[in-house]
Amino acid sequence: MGLQTYITERKKDKDLLVMAHVVCGYPSFEDNMKELEIMAEAGVDLVELQFPFSEPSADGPLFVRANEASLKSGTTIDQCFEFMHQASQRFPFKILMMGYYNTAFKMGEEVFVKRIKEAGGVGYILPDLPVEEFANLHRLSEQEGIEPIVLMTPTSTDGRLAKLGAASRGMVYVVARKGVTGSKTTMGDDVLSLIARCRQHTELPIGVGFGVSCKADMDFLRGTADLAIVGTAALKTWESSGAEGLKVFFAELMA
Amino acid sequence: MDIFDFSDGREGYYGEYGGVFLPEILHATIEELLACFRECKTDPKFWQDYVALLQNYSGRPTPITHLENLSRKLGGAQIYVKRDDLNHTGSHKINNVMGQGLLCQKLGKRRVIAETGAGQHGFATATMAAKFGFDCKIYMGAVDVARQRPNVFWMENLGAEVIAVEDGQKTLKDAVNECMRDWVTNMADTHYILGTACGPHPFPEMVSWFQSIIGMEAREQILKQAGRLPDRVYACVGGGSNAMGIFQGFFDDDNVELIGCEAGGYGVGSYMHSARLAYDDASVGVAQGYKTYFLQNDEGNMNETHSVAAGLDYIGINPIFAHLWEQGKVRFEAATDIEVKEALTLTMRTEGLIPALESTHAFVTAIKEAPSMGKDEIILINQSGRGDKDIFTIADALDDSKWKTFIAGKADQYRSEKK
Numbered sequence: 261m262g263l264q265t266y267i268t269e270r271k272k273d274k275d276l277l278v279m280a281h282v283v284c285g286y287p288s289f290e291d292n293m294k295e296l297e298i299m300a301e302a303g304v305d306l307v308e309l310q311f312p313f314s315e316p317s318a319d320g321p322l323f324v325r326a327n328e329a330s331l332k333s334g335t336t337i338d339q340c341f342e343f344m345h346q347a348s349q350r351f352p353f354k355i356l357m358m359g360y361y362n363t364a365f366k367m368g369e370e371v372f373v374k375r376i377k378e379a380g381g382v383g384y385i386l387p388d389l390p391v392e393e394f395a396n397l398h399r400l401s402e403q404e405g406i407e408p409i410v411l412m413t414p415t416s417t418d419g420r421l422a423k424l425g426a427a428s429r430g431m432v433y434v435v436a437r438k439g440v441t442g443s444k445t446t447m448g449d450d451v452l453s454l455i456a457r458c459r460q461h462t463e464l465p466i467g468v469g470f471g472v473s474c475k476a477d478m479d480f481l482r483g484t485a486d487l488a489i490v491g492t493a494a495l496k497t498w499e500s501s502g503a504e505g506l507k508v509f510f511a512e513l514m515a
Numbered sequence: 516m517d518i519f520d521f522s523d524g525r526e527g528y529y530g531e532y533g534g535v536f537l538p539e540i541l542h543a544t545i546e547e548l549l550a551c552f553r554e555c556k557t558d559p560k561f562w563q564d565y566v567a568l569l570q571n572y573s574g575r576p577t578p579i580t581h582l583e584n585l586s587r588k589l590g591g592a593q594i595y596v597k598r599d600d601l602n603h604t605g606s607h608k609i610n611n612v613m614g615q616g617l618l619c620q621k622l623g624k625r626r627v628i629a630e631t632g633a634g635q636h637g638f639a640t641a642t643m644a645a646k647f648g649f650d651c652k653i654y655m656g657a658v659d660v661a662r663q664r665p666n667v668f669w670m671e672n673l674g675a676e677v678i679a680v681e682d683g684q685k686t687l688k689d690a691v692n693e694c695m696r697d698w699v700t701n702m703a704d705t706h707y708i709l710g711t712a713c714g715p716h717p718f719p720e721m722v723s724w725f726q727s728i729i730g731m732e733a734r735e736q737i738l739k740q741a742g743r744l745p746d747r748v749y750a751c752v753g754g755g756s757n758a759m760g761i762f763q764g765f766f767d768d769d770n771v772e773l774i775g776c777e778a779g780g781y782g783v784g785s786y787m788h789s790a791r792l793a794y795d796d797a798s799v800g801v802a803q804g805y806k807t808y809f810l811q812n813d814e815g816n817m818n819e820t821h822s823v824a825a826g827l828d829y830i831g832i833n834p835i836f837a838h839l840w841e842q843g844k845v846r847f848e849a850a851t852d853i854e855v856k857e858a859l860t861l862t863m864r865t866e867g868l869i870p871a872l873e874s875t876h877a878f879v880t881a882i883k884e885a886p887s888m889g890k891d892e893i894i895l896i897n898q899s900g901r902g903d904k905d906i907f908t909i910a911d912a913l914d915d916s917k918w919k920t921f922i923a924g925k926a927d928q929y930r931s932e933k934k
Contacts, residue, residue, distance in 0.1 A: 314816040315688065315802045317695040318538045324682050324692075337814050361536060362801045366815035387538045388801075413540040415702070420542065438540060439700035 263382050263407045263430030266354055267465040267486060270305050276482045278514060279306035279467055281358065281491035283326040285335030286312070287498075289343055294503050295494075300351040302510035306467075306487065308385060309347070311340045311359035318360075318387045320442030322492050322499075337363065341379045348380025356409065357384040361393075369397045373404040383407035383430055391427055398427065409433050412458045414450065425461030432462050433489065436470045442492035445471025447480040455484050475512055516766045518835060519720050527716025530841060531799070532807045532834030535715040537695075544702040549717045551622050556724060565614050566728065572646070573603040573613065575728065579736040579895075584865045585882075592888035594881060595741060596868065596898045597733045597761060606871065606900030607729060607757045608639040612708060614725035616643040619706040626650040626701065629708040630694045632659055632687035632753070633825035633873070633908075634666025635900060636710030641675035643708075651675040654693040656686040659825055665907060684819060687829050691803050711754025712833040715804035719833050723759040729897065730764020737895055745895040746888065747772045751876040752847070753789070753827035755836050757899035762845065772846065774884075775836060776876040778822030779849030787821040791832040792840050793849035799837075807834045823852040823912050824872035826900070850879035856912050858882055859902065871900030872912060 261269075270277055280299045282292050299307060312330040316323060348355050357376050364372040364386060376384055383406055389397070394408065401408050407430030412421055414437060425432070434455060436445045445451070451468065458466060468481055469489030481488050490513065497509040518529060527533050535545060555561040569575040578601070582594040599607040612629075619627060627649045631637030637653040644651035653670050657679040660667055670677050683689035691714070698707045712722040737745055748765055750758035752775040765771040780788030789810070791797040797808040800815055809831045810818045822828040839845040850858070855872060858879040862868050870878060877896050885894055902909050910918035 312816075314683065314811075315692055317692040317803065318699070320696070321682075328683060331816055360802075362811075362815035365801050366798075366811075366813065388536050388804075390535060390537065390539060390542065393534065393536065411539045413538075413542075415540050415543040417543065424539070435540060438702070440696045 263354065264464055267305070267431060271465075271486060276478060276485065277305040277487040278303075279308065279469070279487050279489045280304045280494055281308045281310060281489070283310045283312060283323060283330055283495070284340040284343055285330035285333060286326040287329070288333070289339065291498075292343065293347070295498060295506060296347055296351060298503060298506045298510060300353060302507070302514050304353050304510065306354050306356065307347070308356045308358035309340065309344055311337060311357060311363050313360040313363060316360060318440060320440040320492060322442050322495055326495065337367065341375050344376075344379035344381050354382045355380065357381050359384070359386060361386045361389040364397065369400055373397070373400045373406045376406050377404050381406070383409055385409045385411070385433060387411060391423055394427070398429075402429070411435055412461075414438060414454050418457070421458060421461040428462050428464050431465045431467055431487065432458060434458050434466055434468045434485070436468050436472070439470070441470060443471060444473065447477050451480075452484060475515065478513060518766070518839075527720070529835045530838035532805075532837040533716055533719060534806050535804065536801050536806065537715050537804050538699060540699050541702065544698070545715060547622070551618060552717050552721050555618055555621065561617065565617055565725070568613050568617065569610060569728065573609050574601055576732040576736070577601045579733065579740055580868070581740065582866050582868075585862065586885070588865055589882060589885045591885040591890065592746065592892040592894045593741065593890070594885060594894045594896065595737060595745065596896045597729060598898055599729055599757065600870065600874065600898045600901035604635070604639045604642050605904050606635045606639070607726060607760060608636045608710060609642070610728055610760070611710065611722050611725040611756060612636070612639040612643045615706070615708045615721070616647050616649070619649065619708075620647065622706055624704055624706045626652075626705040627708050628652045628654065628694050628697050628705055629710060630687065630690035631655050631666075631710065632690070632828060633905070634659065634663040634670070635826055637670050637675070637677070638666045640708050640710075641670040641673040644675060645673045652697065653677045654680050654690040654697070656680050656684065656689050658685040659687070659690075662908065663825060665904065687825070688803065688817065695804070711756040712759045712835060713754040713803070713805060713807070713831055719805070719835055722756050723763065723835065726756050726760030727763040729757065729760035730762060733761055733895065734764035737893070741893050743893065744768055744771055745893040746770070747774055747881075747884070748895045748897070749774045749776060749877040749881045750897040751776045751827060751873050751899060752832065752836065753778070753829050753873065754831070755833035757897055759833065759835060761895075761897040773844065774880060775845050775847045776880045777847060777849045778824060778827035778876060779851040779854070780821040780823070782851045786818065788849065789820040789822045789828050789830075790849040792836070792847040803831065805831075805834055807831050807837045823855055824876065825908070826871070826873040827876065848880045850876040852912075854879045859909070860913070868898065869902040870898045871902045871905060872908060874899045875902070
């Protein structure tokens with residue numbers, strides 16, 4: 261089942277899906293597994309597994325430190341794929357690889373899509389791979405049945421959105437504001453008009469991320485977006501109050 | 516040879532290298548920058564204004580000096596030096612910064628950000644921002660802030676805010692990442708003054724264009740002074756902006772050999788160096804917005820780099836050089852930390868010149884090769900920066916005991932003043 265169909269199916273029972281995020285190997289793979297258990301229990305629909313990279317220039321401070329600490333503790337790509345494999349076997353949610361293009365480039369684009377497929381992932385998000393550069397990887401992905409997630413942003417012109425929309429598969433990731441991951445986004449008319457603008461250029465489900473952190477944000481997005489993408493807020497919660505805190509966080513978020 | 520003619524290939528690519536690998540959010544900003552740059556590059560008036568600004572503000576044209584003593588001592592080629600160390604703020608960095616300052620005015624932006632390693636580019640940017648009235652924030656790795664206090668002192672006194680970056684290795688590449696993060700947030704009013712010919716298109720082309728003034732002057736000067744073109748031109752290569760600058764003057768001269776000198780750090784096999792092309796440790800990758808040779812591991816994560824010269828201590832080489840190296844147009848060699856210290860001492864004693872540690876890498880290679888060349892052959896070295904302002908670093912590099920005693924005394928004095 262493709263990602264679009266999966267999202268459509270899940271949306272029959274609820275009006276706003278949730279995509280969560282973990283940084284592989286941070287604080288540890290054991291902790292990652294506990295996080296995923298909590299996410300699964302809360303009913304999270306999609307999870308991005310971030311493969312750590314030494315130059316995570318699109319990430320905010322919390323994820324930057326997480327990437328760094330994970331690499332320092334010796335996290336390898338093999339471990340990340342192995343973890344993806346375990347998680348995809350065990351949990352009902354779908355899994356995306358998230359990371360930076362060099363990870364794919366170094367192993368070879370063909371190997372990259374094959375390994376995601378073998379590990380049970382359904383797609384990937386590479387924020388530093390622009391539309392001008394992704395033709396080959398997208399072609400390989402299509403052959404393998406893996407979906408590349410395209411990002412649309414507030415600075416994208418209509419012409420650009422049309423180009424991005426044409427290349428999108430599975431779902432579209434709408435970046436709610438300028439900046440890096442993790443800072444607060446004021447959910448308001450700007451976000452609504454951005455989503456509306458993106459809708460004109462894609463019929464795929466739309467996930468909104470960057471700064472989505474609480475139930476109020478969820479309420480705001482309900483009825484306008486298809487998925488809320490929650491990253492930093494969950495990791496922050498895990499760091500400050502551990503597994504119990506994370507349970508409460510997702511329970512409240514998805515209430 | 517016009518390496519910037521993209522009509523036959525992909526815009527922003529030099530062979531397989533270069534490109535733009537940035538988050539979608541920056542696409543519009545890069546397009547805006549590219550359009551503005553194209554306008555400037557095709558407008559002869561812009562270049563005239565740029566040259567006039569550097570003449571009146573930075574002391575261009577910088578001269579060429581014949582190193583008669585050193586040439587005699589080595590017994591081979593005649594050595595000439597292009598003196599970009601004589602620029603205001605002490606290095607070639609000011610060329611690019613002034614050019615981007617003019618461009619920033621055209622863009623209508625009032626705030627500039629920049630990364631810096633040794634602090635030279637940050638210093639130059641803070642200087643330009645003061646002159647042009649821009650708000651200025653400089654990102655610098657915390658390790659570099661600790662070892663380059665004099666440059667931080669000047670940046671702050673020139674009115675810039677200096678941010679010590681605590682991520683990663685806390686050096687130049689981490690400062691670049693932090694600039695990217697600032698830029699994706701504040702692009703509406705902010706221009707990123709990238710300091711070298713690296714990063715996403717159009718930065719490699721733009722920085723090379725501004726630095727080409729070095730090579731244009733040098734070619735004319737050496738013809739006048741030595742009566743003919745040099746046989747070899749040497750320049751140090753970190754990101755590669757000063758080398759691109761001087762080499763461009765000789766791209767069409769097939770008999771002029773161009774030699775890029777990278778930082779060999781602790782030497783071959785040490786894995787503590789910044790030699791991307793001269794040693795075999797680098798491989799092709801994509802990071803910091805562009806594709807080139809990076810010092811990275813098999814999984815694409817960047818390795819630690821090292822050089823006695825902070826300005827050369829960087830993971831990637833500019834994409835233009837990656838291409839020209841493969842084409843055999845530029846040869847790459849490396850100089851180790853130890854060789855650099857020896858060459859610096861030799862240059863100071865025989866010629867009274869104090870090249871920056873970065874530039875001294877070019878001297879090392881030239882000094883090695885000069886003796887085996889004929890007395891009528893000519894070498895041109897780009898002295899891209901001066902070393903006297905880096906007295907703390909050089910005193911450390913030379914392990915000068917009298918300097919250490921002085922600093923200890925100064926520290927005692929400050930401590931007692933505190934009490």
